Amino acid sequence: MPRAPRPARAGWWTPAALAIACPVAVPVLSVALSLATPRGEIWSHLWLTQLPELVVNTLALVAGVGVGAVVLGTALAWLCVHHRFPGRGLFEWALVLPLAAPGYVFAFTFLGMFDYAGPVQTWLRGRLGHGFRLADPGAYASVVAVMTLAFYPYVYLLARAAFLEQGAATLETARALGRSSWEAFYEVTLPLARPSIVAGGALAMMEALADFGTVATFGYRSLTEAVYRVWHGMFDRAAATQIAALLLLFALGLLALERSLRGRARFTQSRRRGPGVAPVALAGGRALAATVACALVLLVAFLVPVGQLVVWAVQTGGPERIGAALVEHLGVTILLGGVTAGMTCALGLALAYARRLSPSRPVRLATRLAAMGYAVPGAVIAVGVLLPLAWIDHALDALAWAMLARPLPLLLTGTAAGLLFAYVVRFLAVGFQTLDASLGTVSPHLDEASRSLGASSGAVLRRVHLPLLRRGLLTALALVFVETIKELPATLLLRPLGVTTLAVDIWTRTSESLWAEAALPGLAIVITGLLPVVITMRASGLATPPGT
Amino acid sequence: MRRIRLGFRGVAVGLILTGGFLAAGALPAPAQTGEVVIYSARHYGQEPAFEAFTKKTGIQIKILNGSTGEMFERLRAEGDRTPADVLLTVDAGNLWNAARAGLLQKVDSPELQANLPAHLRDPEMRWVGTIMYNTKKVTPAELSTYEALGDPKWKGRLCLRTSGYIYNQSLIATLTRRHGEAHAEAIVRGWSQNQPTIINSDTKILEAIAAGQCDVGLTNHYYLARLVAKDPAFPVAPFWANQQTTGTHVNVSGAGVTAHAKNRANALKLLEFLSSPEAQQMFADVGFEYPANPQAAVNPIVARWGRFKQDDINIAAAGEFQAAATRLADRAGYK
Numbered sequence: 003m004p005r006a007p008r009p010a011r012a013g014w015w016t017p018a019a020l021a022i023a024c025p026v027a028v029p030v031l032s033v034a035l036s037l038a039t040p041r042g043e044i045w046s047h048l049w050l051t052q053l054p055e056l057v058v059n060t061l062a063l064v065a066g067v068g069v070g071a072v073v074l075g076t077a078l079a080w081l082c083v084h085h086r087f088p089g090r091g092l093f094e095w096a097l098v099l100p101l102a103a104p105g106y107v108f109a110f111t112f113l114g115m116f117d118y119a120g121p122v123q124t125w126l127r128g129r130l131g132h133g134f135r136l137a138d139p140g141a142y143a144s145v146v147a148v149m150t151l152a153f154y155p156y157v158y159l160l161a162r163a164a165f166l167e168q169g170a171a172t173l174e175t176a177r178a179l180g181r182s183s184w185e186a187f188y189e190v191t192l193p194l195a196r197p198s199i200v201a202g203g204a205l206a207m208m209e210a211l212a213d214f215g216t217v218a219t220f221g222y223r224s225l226t227e228a229v230y231r232v233w234h235g236m237f238d239r240a241a242a243t244q245i246a247a248l249l250l251l252f253a254l255g256l257l258a259l260e261r262s263l264r265g266r267a268r269f270t271q272s273r274r275r276g277p278g279v280a281p282v283a284l285a286g287g288r289a290l291a292a293t294v295a296c297a298l299v300l301l302v303a304f305l306v307p308v309g310q311l312v313v314w315a316v317q318t319g320g321p322e323r324i325g326a327a328l329v330e331h332l333g334v335t336i337l338l339g340g341v342t343a344g345m346t347c348a349l350g351l352a353l354a355y356a357r358r359l360s361p362s363r364p365v366r367l368a369t370r371l372a373a374m375g376y377a378v379p380g381a382v383i384a385v386g387v388l389l390p391l392a393w394i395d396h397a398l399d400a401l402a403w404a405m406l407a408r409p410l411p412l413l414l415t416g417t418a419a420g421l422l423f424a425y426v427v428r429f430l431a432v433g434f435q436t437l438d439a440s441l442g443t444v445s446p447h448l449d450e451a452s453r454s455l456g457a458s459s460g461a462v463l464r465r466v467h468l469p470l471l472r473r474g475l476l477t478a479l480a481l482v483f484v485e486t487i488k489e490l491p492a493t494l495l496l497r498p499l500g501v502t503t504l505a506v507d508i509w510t511r512t513s514e515s516l517w518a519e520a521a522l523p524g525l526a527i528v529i530t531g532l533l534p535v536v537i538t539m540r541a542s543g544l545a546t547p548p549g550t
Numbered sequence: 551m552r553r554i555r556l557g558f559r560g561v562a563v564g565l566i567l568t569g570g571f572l573a574a575g576a577l578p579a580p581a582q583t584g585e586v587v588i589y590s591a592r593h594y595g596q597e598p599a600f601e602a603f604t605k606k607t608g609i610q611i612k613i614l615n616g617s618t619g620e621m622f623e624r625l626r627a628e629g630d631r632t633p634a635d636v637l638l639t640v641d642a643g644n645l646w647n648a649a650r651a652g653l654l655q656k657v658d659s660p661e662l663q664a665n666l667p668a669h670l671r672d673p674e675m676r677w678v679g680t681i682m683y684n685t686k687k688v689t690p691a692e693l694s695t696y697e698a699l700g701d702p703k704w705k706g707r708l709c710l711r712t713s714g715y716i717y718n719q720s721l722i723a724t725l726t727r728r729h730g731e732a733h734a735e736a737i738v739r740g741w742s743q744n745q746p747t748i749i750n751s752d753t754k755i756l757e758a759i760a761a762g763q764c765d766v767g768l769t770n771h772y773y774l775a776r777l778v779a780k781d782p783a784f785p786v787a788p789f790w791a792n793q794q795t796t797g798t799h800v801n802v803s804g805a806g807v808t809a810h811a812k813n814r815a816n817a818l819k820l821l822e823f824l825s826s827p828e829a830q831q832m833f834a835d836v837g838f839e840y841p842a843n844p845q846a847a848v849n850p851i852v853a854r855w856g857r858f859k860q861d862d863i864n865i866a867a868a869g870e871f872q873a874a875a876t877r878l879a880d881r882a883g884y885k
Contacts, residue, residue: 514594
């Protein structure tokens with residue numbers, strides 16, 4: 003006798019989601035709540051001097067980077083998935099590589115190469131006379147260009163995965179109905195991939211919102227820069243935190259925008275059946291243009307900065323400087339990145355799934371707050387993590403004195419546990435957004451069908467969703483890993499004594515203007531980041547994913 | 551089917567790894583007897599001195615590098631449980647703020663008193679933040695004071711770091727202390743009306759001056775010494791500012807014993823060693839700084855630039871004016 007279908011209940015997923023999201027939301031909340039006791043004099047000073055300018059600058063930056071990354075990432079993904087042209091096999095995975103180069107490394111190599119005293123302009127002056135000056139693109143254009151080149155891979159990765167997931171049937175129907183390749187893209191491919199593209203764009207924009215290294219390098223005045231100015235210049239961390247809370251509002255706006263853009267149009271597909279989309283072969287001038295466009299992006303966004311790192315590394319002594327210290331830093335970096343990726347994606351998946359099962363208000367609110375850590379400047383969120391951890395440590399210590407009459411060492415502050423928690427707070431958004439977008443493309447009918455066959459919600463996740471999500475999960479793991487190994491402010495503040503990551507090593511040198519000395523750890527971080535990115539690309543199938 | 555299980559096992563392995571790592575991280579580090587733990591916001595040129603200290607005394611040193619504001623927060627949050635014995639930081643204003651926040655304890659020892667002049671009790675090394683000029687395009691006669699950099703003749707010829715840069719804040723803080731806020735603001739407005747090119751690195755400012763992008767700039771002297779050590783013909787020279795008036799701006803980096811140091815005795819030993827002629831000589835040789843201990847000699851590259859009159863304002867006390875300095879720079883439009 004067939005069992006009666008169980009009602010689709012979220013079961014323990016809701017409390018589990020709340021149990022994950024609430025602690026992760028604490029640092030973000032502590033930043034937000036700082037607004038409860040406003041530092042009036044600092045705000046009135048900022049209002050009179052620069053606040054309007056900073057707000058406009060920040061909005062312009064985020065908008066510029068968002069548009070840049072979405073356009074570039076989507077165009078490149080469309081070109082590489084749906085077309086055939088010389089070099090496409092290489093570009094398809096190589097275009098993700100800029101993801102592995104930290105923005106701050108990119109910024110200082112870029113500046114080292116193109117500023118007035120750098121080799122490019124010096125060479126041009128030698129050729130064109132001493133009075134020659136390359137038109138200064140200005141801080142805004144420089145920052146947007148650098149960030150677009152650094153962050154477009156988020157969009158590229160997610161858009162590409164979405165394009166690959168799409169069956170050939172829809173697109174071919176469109177083409178059969180007389181649509182050109184471009185029209186078919188615009189009317190069919192793009193709307194279907196919209197959730198992924200929007201998710202990628204949101205990640206790029208949140209990065210732009212929280213970035214300090216790049217804006218500081220180019221002297222662009224954003225709210226993030228003001229956070230540091232108030233903190234380090236006026237020694238007023240409370241006021242600095244309040245400016246960061248303003249950034250949180252921006253991030254909330256971004257997320258709302260993302261939801262509404264993704265929103266009403268909900269496209270789901272069952273597992274793609276049949277062959278993938280057959281790429282259109284480009285010929286002649288079009289093929290050449292496609293190759294040149296991809297090559298140009300790859301050159302500027304990856305080869306030039308990495309080339310500069312190689313030159314510096316050779317200049318400062320080359321291989322003999324690869325000592326035990328570098329190897330040790332590399333090991334620590336990989337360990338922290340790996341553990342964080344595993345943890346963050348597991349938690350992110352649980353949240354995304356809980357939300358799918360029961361999009362109730364508390365769950366939605368908690369996940370939204372928990373995913374906000376990504377848009378707050380790293381140092382601010384790091385302090386938001388530090389203070390509650392230290393509070394718990396002191397409370398535990400007092401307890402230990404009362405009960406055992408002996409002190410406890412610091413269990414959370416300045417330990418691996420505290421640092422990992424900070425990473426989760428910072429990067430949960432990356433894992434969650436990626437997996438949530440992936441999960442969104444799976445038809446709810448599959449859940450209903452499985453549940454009606456008596457499978458528990460856990461079994462549905464394990465046996466139905468995980469296989470479908472393999473690509474999304476790999477992408478999420480790689481993204482979080484790469485983010486973690488690049489992370490600087492939280493690592494600096496919360497790392498245990500004696501733990502040095504590659505990012506910290508780079509920072510100690512660049513903070514003293516010793517860029518050339520930072521080249522070797524810089525290269526190490528790029529190579530470490532490359533591996534998971536390339537493996538993910540391979541594992542998720544290249545041009546023609548395996549058919550069923 | 552196989553794929554499903556693999557996927558899930560992967561997650562499980564990740565979680566187990568995490569658990570193990572958490573446990574390992576939570577374990578208290580084995581306490582090395584006598585080890586001195588330093589929280590350091592200074593990351594250059596001190597390693598030889600630390601190694602010499604360990605060699606001489608057998609006392610091990612552990613260093614946690616960081617930036618000043620964050621280091622203060624960590625020290626404050628850890629409170630009486632902090633593992634840090636010594637706080638090493640750059641900039642006198644930072645030292646003043648650390649002391650005021652109760653992060654440091656008072657130390658006194660005959661050796662420190664003997665090694666360091668009275669007005670530099672905590673600090674260990676010094677540097678000079680002064681005007682740098684292109685030797686081919688500017689003659690020293692055209693230069694005089696920090697204040698005079700607001701003269702319209704420098705319009706478009708000036709390179710500065712941002713006003714958010716701690717050493718510029720300290721310079722403006724000393725100007726504020728000396729001239730009052732309104733006058734200091736007028737000076738800084740003069741600079742910003744000359745539309746300085748903002749370059750956020752001392753080394754890059756010097757390279758920009760050498761390449762002719764700008765003719766004068768403000769940097770710390772040791773960055774120039776590093777470049778000159780590599781290329782003796784580097785076409786930039788320091789101009790000792792304000793020689794006819796108040797003297798050239800001097801800043802310091804210094805160390806203090808933390809308020810809750812577990813290892814006060816050894817920490818003090820370290821401070822005494824750092825102020826000794828031997829260690830000060832290392833700082834002078836490696837980092838091109840001016841030793842605070844008069845018995846140590848200035849590096850020959852730096853010595854070549856000659857003697858000069860120092861601003862004798864109490865630089866640490868300028869920390870009090872740092873916030874005001876940042877605010878007036880904002881008002882004066884100095885980015």
